[in-house]
Amino acid sequence: MQLETATIDIGTSRPLVLLHAADADELGAHPLDRVRIEWAEGTTTGIVKRTDELVEHGTVGLTEPLHHVRGPVAVTLAGSPSSVGAIRKKLDDAELERTELERIVQDIHENRLSDVELSAYVSAVYANGLSLEETTHLTTAMSEIGQQLTWETPVVADKHSIGGVAGNCVTPIMVAIVAAAGVTMPKTSSRAVTSPAGTADVMEVFCDVEHSIDEIESIVAETNACLVWGGGVDLSPVDDEIIRAENPLSIDPEGQLVASVLSKKRSAGSTHVVIDVPYGEGAKVESLAAARGLADDFKRVADHLGIDVCCAITHGADPIGRGVGPVLEARDVLAVLEGLEEAPESLRLKSIRLSELLLDHCGVDADVLDLLESGRALERFREIVAAQGGTPDVSYADLEPAAESTAVRADRSGIVTRVDNRALCDLARRAGAPLDGRAGLVVHPSAGDEIDVGDPLCTIHAQTTAKLEEAASLADRLEPIRVRSKTDALVERR
Amino acid sequence: MQLETATIDIGTSRPLVLLHAADADELGAHPLDRVRIEWAEGTTTGIVKRTDELVEHGTVGLTEPLHHVRGPVAVTLAGSPSSVGAIRKKLDDAELERTELERIVQDIHENRLSDVELSAYVSAVYANGLSLEETTHLTTAMSEIGQQLTWETPVVADKHSIGGVAGNCVTPIMVAIVAAAGVTMPKTSSRAVTSPAGTADVMEVFCDVEHSIDEIESIVAETNACLVWGGGVDLSPVDDEIIRAENPLSIDPEGQLVASVLSKKRSAGSTHVVIDVPYGEGAKVESLAAARGLADDFKRVADHLGIDVCCAITHGADPIGRGVGPVLEARDVLAVLEGLEEAPESLRLKSIRLSELLLDHCGVDADVLDLLESGRALERFREIVAAQGGTPDVSYADLEPAAESTAVRADRSGIVTRVDNRALCDLARRAGAPLDGRAGLVVHPSAGDEIDVGDPLCTIHAQTTAKLEEAASLADRLEPIRVRSKTDALVERR
Incomplete structure (x- = not known):
């Protein structure tokens, strides 16, 4: 069917194709069917929505992922992407092959799956789980999409927390300590999705967090570290799409969690990683036994990928630190680094302990308490802030919460x-x-x-x-x- | 947040709420989050989509299910519907209670679930199955939504085929035979969804198939039967929404299939039902053992509901009849009823055998072969066609396929x-x-x-x-x- 094109702006990552009801009937296309669109410069596929008003008879409306397509176009019915068969196989509780997981990851990356299909993938993985081998293949496939960072030093330190704890802003403190100890720690962090502050939101109180790869390399060359937003460098971006389906269902299937975390670490070029697994009432992981199981899975999959992972099982039933929100957490961070009386002891202790673990894991002998109490960690933190375009002499007293x-x-x-x-x-x-x-x-x-x-x-x-x-x-x-x-x-x- | 409203026409059954990106950020609303909308006449909820162009800052765009809402409105974040917890429970492979299944059915009916949530429901039922008790509760809950038909005769015959066989247009022939034998058979059928012709599409070749309940009652009073489109009378409408998520995944979970079929039969007031379960290579049910299992499930759940079900396991690997498509199948139907040489033997045999089963099941002693060969079934068919506004003397020779x-x-x-x-x-x-x-x-x-x-x-x-x-x-x-x-x-x- 030959149609003219119109661009439609709806906030969707999916390539939606709005067909007038009469055209959809003529084509035999039902909602959520896929159509192949051929235009002068190429061929692509999209997912059908029917409409009576938004487009006219004879015109096809294209949402943002298809805004590069300009009419006239030939529209024909297309089948489902091949990964839908693999998703059904996982729903049937069968083991997926490497190529099947690669196809799923590729189709998610290219936004070829509808919400129904993406949700079926997440549901299948949640209901039937992923084997160690599947998780390893999935991690590899996810890490090979998006940017890859490489570093010249043989040891690249990193940390991750599986989250769910209010406050818990140990990352800036750890990065300052570890970098001050002479270890490279180029840290990328997320912004808040469903929480009141991600580490990137907290760091943005001090300085810019959106930097190009070139800028990150020069920040790390200067200070041994960085504290930037990961979204700016597009590491393992498939993860974000998967989270979009997990959030409304409040599920976070274990194999998927392991693959999401480790694929980001692999793309970031990290060699030695401490993973914080908080457990307790109301946390993501409720029992010590479950925390141990998850920690073992992280270590096993990381082994296959050649990443040296060490897990810290921590208390997760209540907050770490006192502040919740970007500026209020930033205040806690500075209070600890400045050694003030106002420093929350829970945040200070956890930062010290995890830094000791990470440095030990990297094979570095360092006196963490001394790095903190001597002010060398604070000094390094200020250097990082300056390198990222912030005011280097920012202090606890400068940060004011909302009035x-x-x-x-x-x-x-x-x-x-x-x-x-x-x-x-x-x-x-x-x-x-x-x-x-x-x-x-x-x-x-x-x-x-x-x-x-x-x-x-x-x-x-x-x-x-x-x-x-x-x-x-x-x-x-x-x-x-x-x-x-x-x-x-x-x-x-x- | 106070916003003005604008109506947006996108073909979606979901109540989508288009927020300008700045308003969405201000509200803290992510895509697929739910918002509560309060306006002068009431309160409702919708699912968030972000947009930069389709609505202006300060205006909320509402899709069709919300077109009755007129601004100004107050928009606030709302939680997930409670049935999402029940869906997660089924993903965890736990048994659902009656009230939880009722809530899921109600939320599907009122379009409160996003595609992600609806797909998770279908995926969970497919991956973890439904117990006999769950299926019975689900069937009851589904049948209590939508219209209910009631009949004065104690025996109301019905049939259903679980589908997947090309041609297979036995229904009009069976209805004609059974009605000619003096048994009431008010048959509602579907139009094609993914097939080339539903029974309703075939009957539309002869007469109108969209009739109101009053019209149906008068057609049945006159002829003992009808052959109408079920969509016109809204029996167990939740089924259609569930199918919307099953189709793109090509899954049809057994418990859901049983509930969908029997809820429609219960709403239609049927008392004695023959269910055709075709099995074989490429059919919905591949093995005889699986067909027997499904037949037993139908009978057990029907028992609980007080419907007398008998299952016919039939050959499903290849087509029944010769024509595929509305007019071509209508020709086969007439060839059988008219006793022509052109009548496909597979269609004639299956229609006779299923009619014998159904009449026997209803406790009626009738000579099916005689009803067919004497022309009394044909005569009754023409009466039904006439009662539904068609030409009563239509014959095989009048039906021309595309040139x-x-x-x-x-x-x-x-x-x-x-x-x-x-x-x-x-x-x-x-x-x-x-x-x-x-x-x-x-x-x-x-x-x-x-x-x-x-x-x-x-x-x-x-x-x-x-x-x-x-x-x-x-x-x-x-x-x-x-x-x-x-x-x-x-x-x-x-």
Whole structure:
């Protein structure tokens, strides 16, 4: 069928092809069918949507991934991409071959799968799992797409946390310590997807985080390290597409998680990696046994890829550090590096311990406590910030959270029994983080602390009173920090 | 966030909410997140898409399911529908409770699930199966949505074929025979979705098939039967949404299939049902053992629902009848009813045998062969056609296939080893069926027949020479009817 083209702007990564209902009928094309589009310069495929108004009879509407196609075009029905057969095979709980996993990764990368197909892939991997061999093939296939970084030093240190813990901004501190110890650590991090702040959002408080590969190479040459946004360098980009289907289902299948993390590390050229696996109530991994199993999987797959991985199983039931939100976490980072009294002990301890692990893993003998307390880590951090275009002498005192604030206070005295990561993250997002860099919250007590009625449990910061009130009312409903009376079994009488 | 509204026409059953990227960021809404929309007359939810051009900053674009919403509206982030938790539970291979299945069905019915979520449901049911109890709950929940038909007679006959066989248009013949035997058989059928002709498409060759419930009641009162399109009476409509996700994956999970078929029968008020389960190479069910298992499941679930089901396991590896496409299948139906020499024996035999089974199952003693050969079935068929607004004296000779035609001929002599249902269906669709009612094909030999070089294997009919050529070239590639030489092992030398 010969059609004219029109460009349609809908925010979708999928190559949607809007056909007038009459043209779709004529073609025999149903919604979600694929069509082949031939135009003067080539051939591509897209996924059919029907419409009565958005395009006219005789015109085909093309969304962004197809905006380079200009009419007239010949449109014919096309079959499903071959990886749909492999997805069905995984739904049937059969072992996938290397080539099948490569085809799935390629089709995801080229946006050839519809949402229905992508979700079936994620669901199949979640329901039926991936063997060690499948995970290794998947990791390799994912890492071979996108950019590849290479470094001249034989040891390239890296770290990753599987996430789910509020605050937990150990990365900038670790990078500063490890680089100060003379080890190369070119760190790429993500921005927040469903959390109130990714490491890249925190670093953006200090300096630019979007750098080209050339710029990253010169930053690393100068300081032994960098702290940049990974999205700017396109490492293992297939991961982002897969996450798009995992998020609405709140699933994160283990084999996929291992492949996603290690493919990024492989593309980044990392040789020695510490993976932080926080476990506990409400964390991604609930039990110590599950954390150990995941750690073993990481090590086994990494072995096959020639990456030296060491896993740190850590406490994940409550936050690390006090701040939640870009500026508030950046303050915690500086407090630790500057050795201030305000430094949250949980963040300081975890940063020291993981740095020791990583340096030991790299075969480097260094006194981490001395690097931190001597101010050499702070100095290195400031050099990195300067190399990334920030103000080098930034200090704790310069960072101001959003002006509107309110404290959530204990309505009874007793022991703090629960500091809920997920509820605190929801609260910080409601207050405006990460879009408002200065919005978020500060957590006051830790689990086990004694509390008097009226003591502040957390302080919420927001740019506007409207946002502040929204967050405060959410806090009432979520009760993110729970206190149990030592003397009364009754919580309240109604 | 306060926004103005604009209506957007994209062909989607999902309530999509197009947000300008700046508004989406401000709200913290990611693609596929849900938002709650409050307007003067109520509250509803929609699924977020981001756009830079289709709507302006400050305006929200609403697709068809939300076209009743008029601005200004308040838009806030909303959580996932509760059935997403139940879908995750099924992915975890846990047994779902009645209320969880009801919630899934309700959310599908109200278009609250995104494609990712709907696909995860279908994938989970396919990967982990449904227990007998789950299938029964699902069937009940599905049948309680949409219209319910009720009949005054105690015995209401019905039939269903699980499909996958080309031609196979036994339904109009069976309805004519059963109604002529004095049994009520108000039959609703589907139009083609991925096949070249549904029973409704075939009946439309003779008369109207879209009738209101009142009209159906009067047609049945007059003739004991009807042969109408089920989509016009909205029986168990959730099925159609589920099929939308099953089709692109080419999966049809057994528990879901049983629930889909029986929920429609329950809504239609049927009491005695014959289910045709064709099995064989390339059919939906490949082995006799699998066909028996499926038949047992149908009977067990039907028992719980108080429907009397009897299953006919039939041959499904090759076509039943000769015509494929609406008019060509209608011709076969008339040839059988009129007792012509042109009547395909496979269609005649299957119609007789299934009618005998159904009447026996209803406890009615009738001579099916006599009903057919005496012309009483034909007479009843013409009465039904007349009651549905068609020409009552239509006959085989009046039905003309599309004028452009070409024969696909055997390029060697030997035995027909395979007549491939799926390839023939693809071919008939390529020729233009079902949209061109007179397009399609006629199959000449059956598997096992002896063939000489140059004998016609099938004849393709199309409205235009372009369509005809397209179909003929597809026939070359698919080789839908395979012939094996009795005297030479070599197929060809290249």
